[in-house]
Amino acid sequence: xxxxxxxxxxxxxxxxxxxxxxxxxxxxxxxxxxxxxxxxxxxxxxxxxxxxxxxxxxxxxxxxxxxxxxxxxxxxxxxxxxxxxxxxxxxxxxxxxxxxxxxxxxxxxxxxxxxxxxxxxxxxxxxxxxxxxxxxxxxxxxxxxxxxxxxxxxxxxxxxxxxxxxxxxxxxxxxxxxxxxxxxxxxxxxxxxxxxxxxxxxxxxxxxxxxxxxxxxxxxxxxxxxxxxxxxxxxxxxxxxxxxxxxxxxxxxxxxxxxxxxxxxxxxxxxxxxx
Amino acid sequence: xxxxxxxxxxxxxxxxxxxxxxxxxxxxxxxxxxxxxxxxxxxxxxxxxxxxxxxxxxxxxxxxxxxxxxxxxxxxxxxxxxxxxxxxxxxxxxxxxxxxxxxxxxxxxxxxxxxxxxxxxxxxxxxxxxxxxxxxxxxxxxxxxxxxxxxxxxxxxxxxxxxxxxxxxxxxxxxxxxxxxxxxxxxxxxxxxxxxxxxxxxxxxxxxxxxxxxxxxxxxxxxxxxxxxxxxxxxxxxxxxxxxxxxxxxxxxxxxxxxxxxxxxxxxxxxxxxx
Numbered sequence: 001x002x003x004x005x006x007x008x009x010x011x012x013x014x015x016x017x018x019x020x021x022x023x024x025x026x027x028x029x030x031x032x033x034x035x036x037x038x039x040x041x042x043x044x045x046x047x048x049x050x051x052x053x054x055x056x057x058x059x060x061x062x063x064x065x066x067x068x069x070x071x072x073x074x075x076x077x078x079x080x081x082x083x084x085x086x087x088x089x090x091x092x093x094x095x096x097x098x099x100x101x102x103x104x105x106x107x108x109x110x111x112x113x114x115x116x117x118x119x120x121x122x123x124x125x126x127x128x129x130x131x132x133x134x135x136x137x138x139x140x141x142x143x144x145x146x147x148x149x150x151x152x153x154x155x156x157x158x159x160x161x162x163x164x165x166x167x168x169x170x171x172x173x174x175x176x177x178x179x180x181x182x183x184x185x186x187x188x189x190x191x192x193x194x195x196x197x198x199x200x201x202x203x204x205x206x207x208x209x210x211x212x213x214x215x216x217x218x219x220x221x222x223x224x225x226x227x228x229x230x231x232x233x234x235x236x237x238x239x240x241x242x243x244x245x246x247x248x249x250x251x252x253x254x255x256x257x258x259x260x261x262x263x264x265x266x267x268x269x270x271x272x273x274x275x
Numbered sequence: 276x277x278x279x280x281x282x283x284x285x286x287x288x289x290x291x292x293x294x295x296x297x298x299x300x301x302x303x304x305x306x307x308x309x310x311x312x313x314x315x316x317x318x319x320x321x322x323x324x325x326x327x328x329x330x331x332x333x334x335x336x337x338x339x340x341x342x343x344x345x346x347x348x349x350x351x352x353x354x355x356x357x358x359x360x361x362x363x364x365x366x367x368x369x370x371x372x373x374x375x376x377x378x379x380x381x382x383x384x385x386x387x388x389x390x391x392x393x394x395x396x397x398x399x400x401x402x403x404x405x406x407x408x409x410x411x412x413x414x415x416x417x418x419x420x421x422x423x424x425x426x427x428x429x430x431x432x433x434x435x436x437x438x439x440x441x442x443x444x445x446x447x448x449x450x451x452x453x454x455x456x457x458x459x460x461x462x463x464x465x466x467x468x469x470x471x472x473x474x475x476x477x478x479x480x481x482x483x484x485x486x487x488x489x490x491x492x493x494x495x496x497x498x499x500x501x502x503x504x505x506x507x508x509x510x511x512x513x514x515x516x517x518x519x520x521x522x523x524x525x526x527x528x529x530x531x532x533x534x535x536x537x538x539x540x541x542x543x544x545x546x547x548x549x550x
Contacts, residue, residue, distance in 0.1 A: 108500055113500055113501065113502040114502065115457070115458075115502065116505075119460070146422065146423065147421065147422050147423070147458040147459070148421065148422070148423040148485065148489075150457075150458035150481075151458075151481055151483050151499075151500040152483045152484075157458050157459070157460060158460060160460070160461075161460045182390070182425075183390075183422040183425035183426075183432050184422070184432070184433075185394070185432065185433060185435070185436045186435075206425075206426055208426050208427045209427075210423065210489050212487035214423075214485050214489070224426075225383055225388055225426040226388065227388040227389065227390065230391075
């Protein structure tokens with residue numbers, strides 16, 4: 001195919017910069033643009049290292065969209081500092097014109113076994129953030145995490161639960177990340193229900209055996225057990241036309257040459273993406 | 276309290292023999308009876324080592340009930356040998372007068388990504404087993420496993436999904452194992468729905484960080500993040516009056532002196548059980 005066809009084909013692909021974490025934000029932006037991607041998923045720590053205004057200019061000049069800002073959340077502790085930090089994330093997302101701020105809501109507070117209470121606190125605190133997000137024109141995106149992270153990362157465990165909350169709030173969407181939701185028997189129904197509320201779609205595979213550190217268990221699409229086509233089709237049928245982000249936490253991927261990782265991401269997207 | 280009061284208090288407690296796997300079945304039976312427990316959960320491999328008839332007699336003579344026979348299942352491969360093996364498990368459960376045969380249904384077949392198909396095959400094959408189980412007077416118990424085992428151990432991932440299947444079949448119940456279901460936002464509703472269909476209740480904790488081998492991630496009740504009281508109350512409200520089984524897969528527990536492990540199980544049960 002021609003270079004132009006190749007570029008059009010990749011217009012919806014977004015590299016989450018954590019996938020190539022050895023690159024600085026400017027390096028990831030430059031490489032993504034050169035490869036013809038349409039977007040980039042930005043993390044706050046490397047964003048701070050570059051500076052928000054400088055990063056916003058270089059991403060815009062590269063012709064990329066910001067598919068997500070990762071991340072806000074960690075709202076179960078009830079500490080006021082957590083809300084302040086989320087407001088800063090909203091400001092940054094506004095400066096970047098990001099499609100959303102991804103919220104990983106947090107696990108059980110230290111020493112607590114009150115899962116019902118933690119979930120109630122998430123609903124309250126996300127509700128407290130929504131006026132600020134609305135004023136900034138920023139969309140908050142609730143990310144259900146795989147139930148294996150319920151105790152320590154996210155008491156939001158299913159898409160149904162994320163939608164129960166999102167539907168009560170203004171300008172709050174959800175993230176559909178295949179790694180977190182692929183196992184859910186209720187997934188097709190919940191994706192259909194999410195119509196108009198999907199703020200981010202991420203493709204990432206489930207590999208076995210799980211690595212010793214389950215936070216690094218995410219595989220490149222095609223390396224694991226997930227059948228992507230029906231999920232991608234359901235997300236499209238729910239009206240989602242935004243970026244398709246590839247976010248991989250995996251030590252082997254991080255140890256590899258980032259140029260090769262990006263090439264693999266493009267190859268897998270061509271094989272498994274929506275063409 | 277008196278010895279008799281202690282014994283009455285423990286009448287519903289059952290030791291799954293995998294918790295003290297260094298003990299043979301006769302050793303586990305003897306120790307459980309001496310400690311005043313009312314039941315034992317039996318695994319098929321040590322059962323075969325003792326012999327089914329001999330084991331049935333020694334368990335009966337010890338005054339213990341068999342809370343579960345572990346296990347049947349692994350039905351997603353479509354191999355006829357799997358059905359034969361399940362019929363043998365049913366025969367053994369009948370000989371032991373076990374409350375149920377626990378079915379761990381199996382993960383995706385090798386090389387397959389067809390989760391929907393695997394789930395459909397489970398429904399078909401469990402349906403094929405039910406006449407045999409009915410004739411033997413044995414109850415099959417579908418165990419939903421934590422979604423982190425969906426790819427490689429059990430495509431049955433939630434209590435709702437297990438009930439969807441059990442409700443269509445004769446003499447098929449479900450297992451409620453806190454380790455597998457504690458995270459589920461829909462758990463109270465599904466336990467209520469399970470009224471009359473709970474064949475086994477197991478208490479086991481969720482510990483963090485997860486060990487390198489997630490198959491050995493199960494913790495003694497009280498060592499982790501699960502709030503047992505509301506789950507135990509919901510199971511009781513659903514009419515379950517059977518044994519409460521403690522099944523721990525954990526290398527540290529297995530490395531410890533089995534007598535001390537059993538003492539710890541009793542202590543935790545006294546602290547957390549329905550008393």
